[in-house]
Amino acid sequence: MGKKIINAFGFLTIFKIPANIAMDEKEVSGSLLYFPLIGLMLGIIISFSFFVLNLFLPVLISVLLVLVLEVTLTGAAHLDGLADMFDGIFSGKRDKDKILEIMKKSDVGVFGILSIVFLIILKAALIYYLFASSSNGSLSDHRGIFYFYTTLIFMPAFGRWGMTYLLASYKNARRGSSLAKIFTESKQRRKYFIISTIYLFLAFVIFVAGGWYLIAFFTGGGLHISINENAGFFIQLLPVLAGILSVIVIAILSIIFLGWFFTRRIGGITGDIIGGSSEIMEVIILLISYLVLNYLWY
Secondary structure, three states, X not given: OHHHHHHHHHHHOOOOXXXXXXXXXXXXXXXXXXXXXXXXXXXXXXXXXXXXXXXXXXXXXXXXXXXXXXXXXXXXXXXXXXXXXXXXXXXXXXXXXXXXXXXXXXXXXXXXXXXXHHHHHHHHHHHHHHHHHHHHOOOOOOHHHHHHHHHHHHHHHHHHXXXXXXXXXXXXXXXXXXXXXXXXXXXXXXXXXXXXXXXXXXXXXXXXXXXXXXXXXXXXXXXXXXXXXXXXXXXXHHHHHHHHHHHHHHHHHHHHHHHHHHHHHHOOEOHXXXXXXXXXXXXXXXXXXXXXXXXXXX
């Protein structure tokens, strides 16, 4: 278990795996199980960094610095995949082999550069305005801020969950050996996906319910809560869970659409599509979170 987590961490971040722990190609597919967990770790690091930076710096500067941190920790691998993905799809080519050839090139075209620029601007703007809405809205007892940090923590986790879904559900579009093929040919990939889905959603529900309850505890005078007040608390929690779960549902539908789209276009997925889809899913989560907060709650 520990070996697989370390390999998953090395696979998704810039940190190198020690030679005595590194798995071979037949074993490394097992690290797929822990992709969402690594995303959750990244989310915690990003959220804590934003909290500390925002104590001393303006919100916009803090947002930009945590995005720099996220890109640095991941080695910009997902952004590189996003650029290659857009270069291939918007190349004007219809033949899937030519699209794959364009995506495989090391250089980045105009569409690839624009996709990175627009994604970073959009992500920065959404984090900034989500924080502003959470801080200045009408949700009492700091629950708006809790909503913001919940989104920031689980955003990378569900982005990596999207990668797990694609690797577990679709075949590799490239002929010959490739990094994605190691995972797409694993006989255990669907089992890894199901297990990772269960523990990620359990972690999400426990985090939201526990955090919401702690806020009520510290702002409501301690443990002296009657049964009726407890019932009222859980009734109040339901729309919160429904709102955040609606964000996740839309993100899930988005990743399903991306898998369907690329299967029809090039016959499957590639490493570039997996990385790029993770970035797209993060933006979708931020966007829907902002819409839910501003148009359903406030």
